[in-house]
Structures are given as structure tokens and as C-alpha cells.
Amino acid sequence: MDIRRTGIKSGRALPQGMGAVKEPPPMQASTSQQDQASPRRFLPSGPLRGRIRVAGDKSISHRSVMLGALAVGETRVTGLLEGEDVMATAAAMRAMGAQVDKVGDEWRIHGVGVGGLLQPQTALDMGNSGTSTRLLMGLLASHAITATFTGDASLSKRPMGRVIEPLSRIGAQFTPSPGGRLPLMMTGANVPVPIEYRLPVASAQVKSAVLLAGLNTAGITTVIEPVPTRDHSERMLRGFGAELEVEEVGGERVITVRGEADLRPQTIEVPGDPSSAAFFMVAATIVEGSDLVIENVGLNPTRAGLVEVLRQMGAQIEELHRRDVGGEPVADLRVRHAPLTGIEVDPAVAPSMIDEFPVLFVAAALAQGRTVTRGLEELRVKESDRIAAMAAALTAAGARVEETEDGLIVDGTGGEPLRGTSNARVKTHLDHRIAMAMAVAGLASKDGVEVDDTRPIATSFPAFEPLLDGARA
Structure with a gap:
């Protein structure tokens, strides 16, 4: 086997802090892609x-960490993807109060409960993960805390307007970089408002962001999905105990979640x-x-x-x-x-x-x-x-x-x-x-x-x- 390789492999330092601060964290760009390339x-x-x-599975891994962090008690996960994207999600949940640790081959997540997230001390570095960014923006939209999201050069080019628009209706406030991009600062709603939102494009990330925001929003939050997208969020929300319903109406999927949810910890094999x-x-x-x-x-x-x-x-x-x-x-x-x-x-x-x-x-x-x-x-x-x-x-x-x-x-x-x-x-x-x-x-x-x-x-x-x-x- 003839393999030619040059350059080095580089890891990414992920934020680990947690706690509350009075002033919002500063906006700054991630430097995680400045190291030498590895062709x-x-x-x-x-x-x-x-x-x-x-x-x-990356989609299931992200949601396991997030929902485990919102449950009260210990969620155990085997088979979790340990790539940089999911580790960015884990670091963000630690920064907002959850315990996320690996014990042997198993990940153990001690959650803070829906509504219990703490304001992070530092900016949340999402690295290259659009899924982490959009879903966490949904989680934070109904929590009255302020957070700054940063990412690498690639993620900082990706538009976030498709989640900013529905989450703003819920009551969250955003200060993005030009073009609706990262770095981005957001403040969740003091009194989030349940909405009915029809997806303008097929996007599991936008759907999931709205449903996650609905967990800490009194009343019923509804997402109408003209074209079906991956349904891991619906399956896993139900598994964690959320009151979530899916109906077919006129050829469209209508997904509803009842807010102020009480999530139960789970044992998950990814x-x-x-x-x-x-x-x-x-x-x-x-x-x-x-x-x-x-x-x-x-x-x-x-x-x-x-x-x-x-x-x-x-x-x-x-x-x-x-x-x-x-x-x-x-x-x-x-x-x-x-x-x-x-x-x-x-x-x-x-x-x-x-x-x-x-x-x-x-x-x-x-x-x-x-x-x-x-x-x-x-x-x-x-x-x-x-x-x-x-x-x-x-x-x-x-x-x-x-x-x-x-x-x-x-x-x-x-x-x-x-x-x-x-x-x-x-x-x-x-x-x-x-x-x-x-x-x-x-x-x-x-x-x-x-x-x-x-x-x-x-x-x-x-x-x-x-x-x-x-x-x-």
C-alpha cells in the first residue's frame, strides 16, 4: 500500500467553562483552521x-448530548460519535451547566433540566459544526441568557438567517455579523412565545431548532413541514418524554410540542x-x-x-x-x-x-x-x-x-x-x-x-x- 502524506494533524481546543456573568461575552472569530494543512x-x-x-450517527449524537443536558438525572450513551462537531456540542453544554463525561466506552450526561441552562462565561466555539450552532441557538432562544457563537472560517461563511427568523418570532434577539453569519451574539426571550412555523425550505436543522425552543415555551409550538426531513429530533424528544405529536394534514407533516417539558434521562445506543x-x-x-x-x-x-x-x-x-x-x-x-x-x-x-x-x-x-x-x-x-x-x-x-x-x-x-x-x-x-x-x-x-x-x-x-x-x- 503506497500512501503519501505531508503536513500535520491538529486538534481543536474547545471551551470548557461554565457559570454566569453579568456582561455578554465578547465576539471573536475562531482560529481553529489557522494551522498548517494536511494534504x-x-x-x-x-x-x-x-x-x-x-x-x-452524528445527528443522533448531537441530540443525545443536548437532550441529556436538558433532562434531570443521568443519561448514558454508547457509540457516541467523538468527532470535533459533537465534541463542540458537548463543550457548549458543559459551559451552560451540564456535566458531560466519558467513563470507559460510555458517555454520561448529568442534565440541568429544561429552563436550567446557565449563561456561559466565554464564547461558544462551534468549530465547523452547523448542526451544533443552529440547534443550540434553538435551545437558547427560550432561555433568558446571552451567548456568543463563533466558528471556523468555513462555518463563519454559512448563513444563519434561516433559524434567526423563526427564533426571533419566539422572542430571541440576535446581533449577527453581516449577512446573518458568525460571530453572532444572541439573547434568549424572557417570556418566549409559542409559534406556528411553516418551513420555507426542507431543513431538519431549522425544524429541530424551533422544536427545541418550544421545550421551554409555555403552550404549543408547531412546525409545518411540506417536505419530510430526517426525524431524529421527533423520535428522540418522544423518547426523553416530551409531549410531541406528528400528524399528516393535506400531505404535510404537522409537528407539535408542548412546552415547559419535563425530560427524563435515557440510555442510548447510537x-x-x-x-x-x-x-x-x-x-x-x-x-x-x-x-x-x-x-x-x-x-x-x-x-x-x-x-x-x-x-x-x-x-x-x-x-x-x-x-x-x-x-x-x-x-x-x-x-x-x-x-x-x-x-x-x-x-x-x-x-x-x-x-x-x-x-x-x-x-x-x-x-x-x-x-x-x-x-x-x-x-x-x-x-x-x-x-x-x-x-x-x-x-x-x-x-x-x-x-x-x-x-x-x-x-x-x-x-x-x-x-x-x-x-x-x-x-x-x-x-x-x-x-x-x-x-x-x-x-x-x-x-x-x-x-x-x-x-x-x-x-x-x-x-x-x-x-x-x-x-x-
């Missing part, structure tokens, strides 16, 4: 074989993240001779769109030992190499696989014929503009890609390896999913693909590179 060339691979287990498993599903599909089992993958129907899309393209993905874990469907996935055929992806599946499109574009680049994707405007405002970033990265690696306003059109090689990047690095734009997607592209290339920085991978999947190298060994 790596991912070279052509032999078959991926054996059994692997991917990191715990399933494997389908967004992390996605990279190995595509890698095993496009690398000849592969036969890989990915254990314990969460298959929540609001998250499993990629599995069905890959099957439509011809992928061989078999579900083994399907079961329920903590109210979430889970299975081991056996993935074998198979030739793929391009398809037109139904825009309706986008919310169930929005984070998986970067690696789907890689699969499309190796398929026979044309793959067309539409309705992906949301990808423009992720950690990077993922439509533009993947168009540029795949083109640099030799793929035939056309960028449109709301997606990509990819003409595949019919299974022939991509050219690769012999004398250039693809730009990841500090985006972990761009880095991992192009790592997978390198496995099915002639010259390999060099990404400009592998450090962002640690935000969501610290074990990605060792797992990939082990599966190829």
Missing part, C-alpha cells in the same frame, strides 16, 4: 474486503452513521473485486435515500440482521462491486440523502451513461458550495461534469478509472465530505487523487482514513 494523495486500490464499523457508511458503500461498489460488510448502519427511512438510489443504479447492497436499536432501524450492509448505470435522481429523495450527494457524484462519474441531479439548492449553503466544489474537484480528476443552478449532470466513464490528479490538488474548501468523497474517487483512478487538506475529516469521521486503509489492506 494526502489517495491512490488506486485493490478490493475492499472484510468487516468494518463506521462512526456513530447506531452507525449512514452518511459515514455512504463513502464505503460507494467505494466497495466502484472498486473491482470488493466484498465489504459495514456493520450496524442506521437505516432511518428519512436518512436512507442513498441506498435506494445506488440500487437503482445497479449496486449490490444486501441488508443483513435487520433490527431496531433505540427506536431506529439498523442493519449490517454487505456491499459488493457492481457496474453502475446513470439515472435521473428524483429530487424528492434529496432530503433523505442531502449529505451523501458528494459521494454519489463520484459513483455517477464511474457509471455507464448520464446521471442527472436536480433540486439540490441546499448544497450551495453547506460547509462549502458542494455543487461547485464537487464539479471542480471531479473535473480536475478527469470526470465529465456539467454544473447547473440546482445540481450536477455527470457523464460516467462506464467503469473505466478516472484520470486522477497527477500534478494538482483538489480543493476541499475545509469541507469534510468533499475530502472524503474525493478520497473515494482516488481509489478508482489511474494516478490517484490528492486532496488539499484532510484535517476537516476529523469534524465528522476521525477514523475514516484508518478504516479505509484497513479495508484496502
